Every structure is written in C-alpha cells, then in structure tokens.
Amino acid sequence: MQNLLHNLNPEQLAAVTLPQQSALILAGAGSGKTRVLTTRIAWLIQTGQVSPAGIMAVTFTNKAAKEMLTRLSAMLPISTRGMWIGTFHGLCNRFLRTHYRDAALPQAFQILDSQDQLSMIKRLLKANNVDDEKYPAKNLQYFINNAKDQGLRANKVEAYDPIERRMVELYELYDQQCQREGVVDFAELLLRSFELLQRNQPLREHYQARFKHILVDEFQDTNDLQYNLLKLLAGHGEQFGGALFAVGDDDQSIYAFRGANVGNMSAFEREFRVENLIKLEQNYRSHGHILDSANQLIANNSKRLGKNLRTDAGHGEPVRIYEASSDLEEAQWLIEEIKSLIADGASRSEIAILYRSNAQSRVIEHALFAAALPYTVYGGQRYFQRAEVKHAIAYLQLMDNPHNDSAFLRVVNFPTRGIGMRSIETLQAAAEQYRISLYAAVPYVSGKSGSSLGSFVKLVEGARFETQQLALPEMVRVVLEASGLLTHYGNEKEGADRIENLEQMVSAATHFVQEEGFGQGAPAHMGPRADAQAGEAILNQDGIEVFDADAPLPTVMSPLSAFLSHASLEAGDAQAQAGQDALQLMTVHSAKGLEFDAVFITGLEEGLFPHESSSRELDGVDEERRLMYVAITRAKKRLYMSFTQQRMLHGQTRYNMKSRFFDELPEPALKWMSPRVQAQWFGNKKNAWDDAKFSSAGSDNKIAQQITQKQTGPGWRIGESVEHAKFGEGVIVNIEGGGGNARAQINFGRAGMKVLDLSVAKLERLAR
DNA sequence: CAGGCTGCTATTTTT
DNA sequence: TAGCAGCCTG
Numbered sequence: 001m002q003n004l005l006h007n008l009n010p011e012q013l014a015a016v017t018l019p020q021q022s023a024l025i026l027a028g029a030g031s032g033k034t035r036v037l038t039t040r041i042a043w044l045i046q047t048g049q050v051s052p053a054g055i056m057a058v059t060f061t062n063k064a065a066k067e068m069l070t071r072l073s074a075m076l077p078i079s080t081r082g083m084w085i086g087t088f089h090g091l092c093n094r095f096l097r098t099h100y101r102d103a104a105l106p107q108a109f110q111i112l113d114s115q116d117q118l119s120m121i122k123r124l125l126k127a128n129n130v131d132d133e134k135y136p137a138k139n140l141q142y143f144i145n146n147a148k149d150q151g152l153r154a155n156k157v158e159a160y161d162p163i164e165r166r167m168v169e170l171y172e173l174y175d176q177q178c179q180r181e182g183v184v185d186f187a188e189l190l191l192r193s194f195e196l197l198q199r200n201q202p203l204r205e206h207y208q209a210r211f212k213h214i215l216v217d218e219f220q221d222t223n224d225l226q227y228n229l230l231k232l233l234a235g236h237g238e239q240f241g242g243a244l245f246a247v248g249d250d251d252q253s254i255y256a257f258r259g260a261n262v263g264n265m266s267a268f269e270r271e272f273r274v275e276n277l278i279k280l281e282q283n284y285r286s287h288g289h290i291l292d293s294a295n296q297l298i299a300n301n302s303k304r305l306g307k308n309l310r311t312d313a314g315h316g317e318p319v320r321i322y323e324a325s326s327d328l329e330e331a332q333w334l335i336e337e338i339k340s341l342i343a344d345g346a347s348r349s350e351i352a353i354l355y356r357s358n359a360q361s362r363v364i365e366h367a368l369f370a371a372a373l374p375y376t377v378y379g380g381q382r383y384f385q386r387a388e389v390k391h392a393i394a395y396l397q398l399m400d401n402p403h404n405d406s407a408f409l410r411v412v413n414f415p416t417r418g419i420g421m422r423s424i425e426t427l428q429a430a431a432e433q434y435r436i437s438l439y440a441a442v443p444y445v446s447g448k449s450g451s452s453l454g455s456f457v458k459l460v461e462g463a464r465f466e467t468q469q470l471a472l473p474e475m476v477r478v479v480l481e482a483s484g485l486l487t488h489y490g491n492e493k494e495g496a497d498r499i500e501n502l503e504q505m506v507s508a509a510t511h512f513v514q515e516e517g518f519g520q521g522a523p524a525h526m527g528p529r530a531d532a533q534a535g536e537a538i539l540n541q542d543g544i545e546v547f548d549a550d551a552p553l554p555t556v557m558s559p560l561s562a563f564l565s566h567a568s569l570e571a572g573d574a575q576a577q578a579g580q581d582a583l584q585l586m587t588v589h590s591a592k593g594l595e596f597d598a599v600f601i602t603g604l605e606e607g608l609f610p611h612e613s614s615s616r617e618l619d620g621v622d623e624e625r626r627l628m629y630v631a632i633t634r635a636k637k638r639l640y641m642s643f644t645q646q647r648m649l650h651g652q653t654r655y656n657m658k659s660r661f662f663d664e665l666p667e668p669a670l671k672w673m674s675p676r677v678q679a680q681w682f683g684n685k686k687n688a689w690d691d692a693k694f695s696s697a698g699s700d701n702k703i704a705q706q707i708t709q710k711q712t713g714p715g716w717r718i719g720e721s722v723e724h725a726k727f728g729e730g731v732i733v734n735i736e737g738g739g740g741n742a743r744a745q746i747n748f749g750r751a752g753m754k755v756l757d758l759s760v761a762k763l764e765r766l767a768r
Numbered sequence: 769c770a771g772g773c774t775g776c777t778a779t780t781t782t783t
Numbered sequence: 784t785a786g787c788a789g790c791c792t793g
Contacts, residue, residue, distance in 0.1 A: 089783045186783045357779050589780050651784040
C-alpha cells in the first residue's frame with residue numbers, strides 16, 4: 001500500500017496525524033476536508049492505533065457517508081462492513097435495533113418519515129377535537145421536532161401561554177401514540193439513543209470505551225441533541241471515552257432554520273478544551289478572483305471563528321455580473337452565455353445554475369427547454385416518497401408491524417375495497433376506547449364494516465404467511481400482486497409510470513439484499529443471541545447485547561425490517577438523470593458540497609437573496625451571506641452573478657434592488673457585463689428584449705449592448721433606478737397621479753419602501 | 769368515490 | 784402564477 005500521507009499539505013498532514021485528543025478542524029470550502037477525514041481513519045487503522053471497531057464516523061447525509069466508505073475502501077484493504085460509519089440517524093437506528101429492549105421499543109419498530117409524521121399528527125388533532133385553525137398540524141410538527149432536537153421531552157418543555165401548554169399536551173399524546181404503534185420519528189431515533197445512553201451506565205461505558213475515535217463531518221450543522229449525543233459517546237467529563245475529531249466550517253453554516261447550531265463549534269472548543277485547532281485554508285478548487293470575492297464577502301459577518309481561503313491558482317477570470325431588465329431576459333442571457341460556454345468546449349454537467357428559492361427555476365427551465373438545452377433539476381421527488389411506492393411500503397410495514405396506524409390507514413382502502421370513512425371512524429373509536437392500534441381493534445367492530453375490515457386483515461396476514469420463507473425480493477413481488485396495487489394501476493390511464501416504479505421495488509430489494517449482505521437463502525436471525533458465532537451477537541460481562549464490528553444489521557433485523565428502515569432513512573435518488581450530460585439546476589442549499597467549472601448565481605436581488613424573511617430572523621442576513629459564500633465557492637473557473645429589475649413572483653411583478661452582496665465584493669475581481677438596462681415601460685409586458693443583442697462569453701471584453709429602448713419622453717418610469725440624498729439607491733415601484741402631483745412609491749431596499757412626491761423629492765436618475 | 773371547485777399560500781432540507 | 788388541501792356534488 002502506498003503511503004497514505006503523501007501529497008497532504010502541512011495543515012492536512014497535521015490534522016490527519018493528530019494524537020488521540022479532541023480536535024477542531026476548520027475546513028474551508030474546497031480545502032480537502034473529506035480527504036482529511038478519510039485519511040485520518042485509514043492512518044489510525046493502518047498504524048495500528050485503533051481497530052476498525054474503535055472508530056465511529058458521523059455524517060449528515062447518506063451521500064457523504066457513502067463517499068467516505070468508498071474512499072476508505074480504496075485506501076485500506078479491509079472490509080468497511082460493520083464499521084460505524086454513517087449518518088446520525090443511520091447509526092442511531094443501528095444502536096436502537098441492537099438494544100431495542102433497553103430502549104423500550106418493539107424489535108420491529110418502524111421509522112416515520114416527515115410525511116408519515118404529519119399525517120399522524122393530523123389524526124391526533126382530529127381524534128382529540130383540536131381546532132386545527134388554532135393548531136395547524138404543521139406547527140405542531142415543528143413544535144415537536146424542535147423540542148426533540150433540543151433533547152426535550154414534553155414534560156421538560158416550558159410553556160408560556162395556553163396555546164403552548166396545549167401543544168405540550170399534544171406532544172405528550174403524540175409520543176404515547178408513537179409508542180403504542182411501535183413507530184419512531186427521525187428526531188426520536190436520536191433522542192431515544194441519547195436517553196438510553198444517559199440512563200444506562202454500563203451501556204454508556206461500553207460504547208465510550210469502544211469508540212476511541214469519533215469523527216464528525218459538517219460539525220457546524222449539528223443541532224443541540226446531536227452535540228449532546230456526541231458528548232455522551234465521547235465520554236466528556238467521564239472516565240472512559242475517546243477523542244472527538246470535529247470537522248466543520250462556520251462560514252458554511254446554512255441550516256439554522258432546521259435547528260443547526262453553529263455555536264456548537266465554539267462550545268466544543270471550550271468544553272473539550274480543544275488545543276488542536278487546525279485551519280485548512282488552502283483551497284484547491286477555485287481561481288483567485290472567485291476566492292477573493294468569497295473572502296471579502298464573508299468578512300462582513302461578525303462572530304466568525306476566522307479563516308481566509310488562499311489558492312495557488314492565478315487570479316483567473318473576473319467574476320461576471322449581469323443586470324437584466326426582467327426575469328425572462330435574465331434567463332435569455334443565461335442561455336446565450338451557456339451556449340457560448342458550450343461552444344468553447346465546456347461540458348453541460350460542469351455548468352450549474354443556482355437560485356435562492358425553487359420557484360425561480362420555472363422561468364429558467366422554460367427558457368432552457370425552448371432552447372433545447374438538456375438540464376437536470378435537483379431536489380425532485382425521491383423514489384421512496386412517491387405515492388405508489390409508499391403504498392407498497394405500507395403493506396410491507398403492516399406485515400412487519402401491524403400496529404403502524406399510518407400504514408394501516410394509507411392502504412386499508414387502497415386499492416378501494418369498500419371500506420369508507422364510516423367504517424374507519426368506527427374502528428378509530430374502538431381503537432381509541434381500548435387504546436390499541438387500528439389493526440388490533442378490528443375484532444371489536446362488528447357488522448358489515450367489520451367483515452370487510454376483517455378481510456383486509458386476512459389479506460395482510462395471508463401475505464405474511466405466504467412470504468415467510470421467501471427472500472426479500474420475492475416477498476416484495478408477492479405483495480405487489482396480492483395488494484392489488486399492480487392491478488389497480490394497470491387499470492389507470494396514467495398508471496404505466498407507477499407500475500414501473502413498483503416493479504423497480506423488486507430490483508431495489510434485490511440490490512439492497514446484496515449490498516447489505518443478507519444471508520443467501522437462510523433467513524436472517526431475529527434478535528441477538530448469546531450463542532453467537534464470531535461476527536454475530538455477543539454479550540459482554542454486564543449482559544449487555546453488543547455486536548462485533550463485523551456484525552452488520554442483518555444479525556439483529558429481519559431483511560424486511562432492514563429494508564423498511566432503509567426506505568425511511570434513505571429516500572432514494574431524486575429523479576432519474578434526464579440525459580447524461582445535462583446542465584445542473586439547483587438551489588444554493590443543495591449545491592453545498594458540490595463544485596462546477598462554471599456557476600451562475602441568479603436572482604441576486606434584495607428580498608430574494610438575501611431573502612426578505614431573513615431580515616426578521618436573528619442573524620438572518622448573516623446566514624444569507626454564508627449562503628452566498630457557499631454559492632460563490634462552488635465555482636472552479638468561471639463565476640457569473642445576475643440580477644434583474646423586474647421579476648414575476650407569486651403572480652405579481654416585483655421591482656427589487658440589486659442585492660446588497662454586490663457592495664461586499666472586491667471591485668477589481670468583478671466585471672460588469674452590461675450597462676444598466678433601461679426599464680420597460682409600464683404596461684408594456686411584451687418582451688422588451690425581442691430585439692436586444694447580448695454579449696457572449698467568448699468575447700470577454702465586449703460589453704453588452706444596451707437594450708433598444710423606445711423612450712418617448714422625460715419623466716419617471718416604473719422600474720427605474722434612482723438615488724435619494726437620504727435614502728440612497730432605490731427602485732421606482734409604482735407611480736400614482738400625474739403632472740404636478742405625481743407621487744412615486746420607491747423601494748429603497750434596506751431603507752424601506754417610501755412614497756415620495758415627485759415634484760418635491762430630490763431624485764437622481766441612476767445610470768451606469 | 770371521482771372529479772371539480774374554491775381558497776389559500778408561497779424560503780432554504782436531510783434524516 | 785401554480786400547486787395543493789379541503790370541501791361539495793354527481
């Protein structure tokens with residue numbers, strides 16, 4: 001094996017070879033963070049400092065975990081199977097499966113995805129006659145997840161008003177309901193694990209002693225619960241415990257809205273008395289002008305741990321900025337620019353078009369489509385989220401755990417089998433009365449609905465019996481058939497795609513069985529066994545069920561349970577890749593972690609980016625700035641930014657100022673590609689750019705020609721940019737009245753919206 | 769129970 | 784603008 005450490009720069013080398021102590025690695029964008037993480041694991045194992053079983057490595061996404069495993073197997077000639085490398089949720093699932101009894105969970109507990117969780121909450125609200133105007137299900141869902149993410153059970157949540165008090169009650173009821181059904185939500189996976197480790201000392205000490213090295217990726221994205229879980233595992237302040245190796249970038253913290261707490265970085269530094277703070281500032285991705293822009297922009301944030309990226313690459317090309325007159329024209333410009341990039345030899349998949357919010361993609365997609373440029377939009381429906389797939393999964397869930405009410409309700413009458421609302425309500429009443437699941441309540445309802453419900457139960461039981469001896473893929477096949485799903489979609493006009501998706505589940509199951517190494521032929525054993533062979537379940541001296549590092553989930557779970565976990569925890573790919581070499585369209589958030597030769601950041605307008613609602617949040621604009629920082633640092637060679645004077649949003653035309661972020665970029669690194677384009681006349685909705693000419697990327701120094709303007713007279717126009725002595729730069733949004741008493745409504749961005757008398761106000765036309 | 773109608777809402781997203 | 788959730792009707 002080659003030397004793992006060659007070609008590392010001094011900082012990377014230092015990080016990789018740190019002694020077993022807590023360490024914080026501040027890893028800038030494109031600084032080789034994943035490399036450091038994986039190389040450190042490989043180095044620790046190769047030098048014999050730790051066995052594979054002594055390592056835990058945590059990521060946020062399955063993609064990142066997979067990436068880590070792939071790179072690791074390329075570096076080390078050992079099997080990565082059974083190593084504790086995965087997402088927080090994946091590892092907690094594994095932990096809870098192993099210790100399900102201690103965690104007070106049924107062995108076949110199932111995982112609710114957000115969709116299931118929401119529908120469960122809706123049911124709960126209905127069952128308790130809660131006014132869903134006052135308590136929208138979404139709010140309660142947020143409330144519950146938020147509490148759990150902070151490690152708070154209902155009895156620990158402080159309520160300050162009657163509404164909150166009621167929410168706390170509902171939170172409690174929700175947890176009880178989950179417990180009855182044998183299901184856990186995402187946050188519960190973590191909270192259960194945390195609580196179990198906290199209350200069970202031998203168990204805790206076992207894992208603390210085992211994991212000598214805990215490595216965490218994207219540490220800036222951890223929430224409070226995740227940090228506390230890590231603290232517990234690392235044995236913070238306790239006798240045992242390994243070293244926590246945290247890698248993160250506070251400048252790329254863009255998930256505060258879902259509970260991430262950047263403060264965990266400084267808390268970690270303080271609480272673990274981190275002496276090893278290493279900054280990876282050498283960037284291997286972007287050219288100089290791009291990096292300068294990122295650095296100067298992010299310098300506007302206070303509360304940074306402090307970091308400045310540098311590169312050995314030259315300045316490269318300037319950052320090109322384009323001002324469009326409308327969103328349509330912005331898209332048109334985009335296309336011209338992309339065409340010339342492609343003509344110059346760029347490959348489409350190396351070009352990304354970024355936007356702040358999904359709604360912005362529509363106009364761009366239209367234009368790309370019209371121009372016959374192939375593209376892929378990130379973030380579509382995931383495979384396991386599709387309705388038909390969820391239906392099939394629900395049947396499988398019922399076979400594995402019939403008390404899952406969400407699954408029950410999803411398919412009890414799908415395909416329709418004459419079980420209507422009334423039967424369900426009767427059943428729900430019975431279930432409520434005895435506090436049991438719907439499935440268990442079926443024998444308690446009589447009459448016609450009782451018998452149709454009874455046959456549904458028989459259907460599920462029959463499918464379970466029939467598939468007992470079958471391997472997972474065959475089991476899936478049988479269920480698709482027996483459930484009537486295939487027949488149902490076969491009779492539907494648009495059913496072909498759905499059937500194809502269902503068929504795909506068989507191959508997904510095949511793939512899963514192979515990937516996860518479920519025994520060929522022999523059904524996996526249910527539950528840990530004291531008489532286990534090497535690589536299977538073992539007991540430690542405290543009688544705690546513990547698994548050897550070589551024992552992956554199959555030992556603890558049936559293939560079906562494992563497959564269902566997989567379906568919840570890995571929603572699958574979003575959308576088949578349309579065309580091999582396609583332009584990449586995505587939000588800035590989903591671009592995190594990716595890189596492209598050329599990047600377009602579009603819609604850089606006040607209100608959009610930074611988004612208007614960010615100004616209402618604490619440190620909201622700072623987070624938007626970090627988002628912009630992420631966007632900029634995606635680009636390797638060429639970066640474009642664009643904004644427009646006029647944009648259609650929610651069916652209304654809006655006039656926004658250019659983003660404040662432009663003022664925070666280094667002028668020498670920029671190149672303004674267009675003169676300030678004259679606004680269109682009010683009411684002239686036809687494309688003003690019909691006869692416009694555009695600059696091309698191929699001819700760097702040409703400035704875009706001004707759009708032909710059919711101006712007929714003086715006076716102010718809507719959309720025009722103005723400068724006011726006191727309020728600064730603004731955009732005319734509306735004009736009322738005429739002649740001497742015309743008044744203009746002007747959007748001054750940060751200074752707000754003002755209505756000014758045009759004959760009085762001292763306004764200057766702003767032209768570039 | 770399907771299909772149509774109205775009304776509402778509208779960052780960002782992973783697990 | 785557009786997508787969807789919830790309601791009503793045939």
